[in-house]
Amino acid sequence: MIQGNFICLRPVKQADLSLLEAWQNDVEIQSEYNAFGLKRFDNQERAFAEHGFLTDQLSTLMIVTRPARRWGR
DSSP states (O other), X not given: OEEOSSEEEEEOOGGGHHHHHHHXXXXXXXXXXXXXXXXXXXXXXXXXXXXXXXXXXXXXXXXXXXXXXXXXX
8 A cells, every 4th residue: 555645545445346336337437538338347346356456567556535535536
């Protein structure tokens, strides 16, 4: 985990998956320029189970404010 005075960056937890799924198909989060249609989330669940979204090539971290609030909007 990387901790600062106002935010922390941490690995994705199992409890975050439902929030990430909601964000994946939310036009406000993805923006009108990054929306290429609805995406299935089952591949993401499989990827999380395999490597927790942390690999040598690509990683996903959660931005968490103090007090703990996952950030996306």
